[in-house]
Amino acid sequence: MKSFLKRLQTSIEKRRKIILILILSINQQLLTQNTSLTQFNFKVNPYSYERNESFLNRVLGLHKTLFYTIEDKTTHTTYKSKIVVLGFFLFFLTSSYLIINRYRGIFLEKQKKLDTQKKILLKKEKKLKQKIDLKNKLLSSYAFNFQQKNEIINKVFSLARGFEKTSSISEEKKLIQELIHIGKENLQVDKEWEHFRLFFEETLAGFHSKLKSKHPELNSNDLKICSLIRLNLNIKEAANILNISPGSLKTARYRLRKKLNLKPGQKIIDYIIKIDQEDFC
Template identity: 30%
Template sequence: MFKLLKLNLKGLYLFLLILTFVNCSNQNSNKKITTNNLEEKINQAFLDSELEDKTSTLLPVLFFIDNNSITFNDPCILSKVYHLRALKHYTLNEGDSLVKNAKKGVLFAEKCNNYEVKTALNNLLGIFYSNKKDSLLAIDSYNKALFYGEKNKDKTFVVDTYFSLCRLHANLKDWTKVIANAKKGIAAIEKSNYKQTRLKYFHTFLAEAYVNLGDYQLAEINLSKAIKITKKLKGKEKQEDLIKSYRAIYLIYAQLNKKQKKYDLAYQFMKSSDSLLLLKIKYQNEKNNVFLDTENALENELLKSNKRIIYNHRIITVGSILFLLISFYFIRRSYQFSNKLKISLEEKEALNDQLLCNFAKLEDTNNGLISKNEEIKSLLKFNEDTLLTKTLKISNYKDAVNNVIKKITTLIEEKESIKSVKMHSINRSLQEIISEEDFWEDFKIQFTKNRPYFFEGLLKKLPNLSITEQKHCAYIAVNLKSKEVATILSLSPRSVETTRYRIKKKLELENETLQEFLSKL
């Protein structure tokens, strides 16, 4: 039950840890802009605004910088940040803030070799001075923008400068410079993959200049090109830009028809232009509202984010408290377990010491047994040697007695004077003394003392073995030679050899001798 509870608590502990870290990781992953990718986002927002006229990406970047009090050391990044701020104020028609940020951006841009941001910032300054009717400062800023922009292989960034110069010189009625800058703008677009929508404006400027210079045919040609480009871009550009394009074209058409004394057509185009102006103002207001709504949405998102952070912090705090409590519980359990383990180890050490002591005693006992075993082996060897000696003595004794018997028998047969009856009696007495059966029984007793399981193992291997064959096996086992066995059994050595061969055949011995086999029993 305790182990199951311990496992459940560990599972809960791990679950809380995972929940806490997942919460933190979700909080971090939900942030699209981070300090790690902020510079990348700044560069992207700068390129979006300059290459594709997109201002939607600059607001989140500036919002993140302002709300996190981010500072930068890289002058190029700083100049781009001030460019984005100036562009934001330009969109909201906040001229003073525009020029303030643009000038700061120019100061930092001087410390880096990024010609693109230098071009963009000077172009914004030129727009500001143009709106303030300060033509000299505007032209000076535009010329600086062109100076830096022309150093780039990609001429995209000078397109807007040529556009701004066309508008400035059109306001100054300097139509020759309008034509010159419009043509340069068209040439720059042809070398770039961006700003294609500016083509229609450059043709509009050309048309306006030719109308004022009295070249109505070129004016109509450029107006036709402007209309053609506008229709081609229909559906690809915003409705606001489409209205702006058509209004500029209708104004030029009104001027052209007025110059040609076609007042009705001029009036119609002017009326259409005024209608489009109202739509343009409406879309501009909507754009500004969207811009402001975006800022409000970002602020609301920040509030929600702060609430989420507070909520997550609370969860983390609660999780941390639980973590500490569970950690304390497991530390306490670990301490208790370590104490139990320590006691158990001490008991095991004591038991181990006891076992070592018992092992030492057993080792001493074993050494004693080995010593006794050696003594027994020595005694067995001595008994076996004694048995062999005794057997040999008996054999010699029997030989002597047999010789006596033979001599007596000879005397009995040769000398009649010896009473045969008495001699036969002596003969019988001697034979009784040296009875082979008595010798065998005595030998068997001594042999069995040394090798108690010999006959049992032999008969187990060969149950039908005769008594005579058992005797032969026993004599072979004590290393008696055939001649000695023949003497004991009163047989010829050849008969002994024959018996040994027969026994070996019965035992089916092929790879070992009879002596080797019997020594194992």
């Protein structure tokens, strides 16, 4: 009997040790096995159920708090990321607009300069064409004028020879009348130059007025020479138009240089072109 009780007591102590070891093992796995911990703890150790349940609730509460904290931080981080992305997008749009607007302004400014240069070139081209047309008209007028003067000279010579041969007063009167008529024709030829001068003045827009404004001492002959110089005619061409010798024209040009107060080495053609290109009011 004693031996039986002793064996029973030994068996109970072994079982108690096993249970204690099992409880310790369960307690160690408590944090990693939350889903089955409550039921298992209730079966093995019913006295610690409420305490373990409270502990588990606190752990779950901490887990929930941690979860929502992480979720809030994630949401806040996402919101900040969206703000940053939106800020970069707005910065990109603003920068693009400013850059495009800047280059557009540069392009328009260059285009405006090109248009201005184009207008200047067209104006110069038009003026050059007018001067070429004027020069051609001048040369045509000169050729016609020169032809008329030659015809008048030939008529005068013919009449002079007629005076030598005439023997009656009536014939002399007739020759005198013809001379008067030739004189009138010569005056008409001189008027052709005046018409041309007016045309020249109209085409070159106040060229003579500009010259007279700067140099009031210039006479009509000086203005004629300046006009021919402006058309870039050489000495021989200008002398033929003025019906004088090239030497006489050179002398007249020398006197003209003094009236224009030109320095030694300064070209008279450059000075006259400069005056022509100035605005005149």
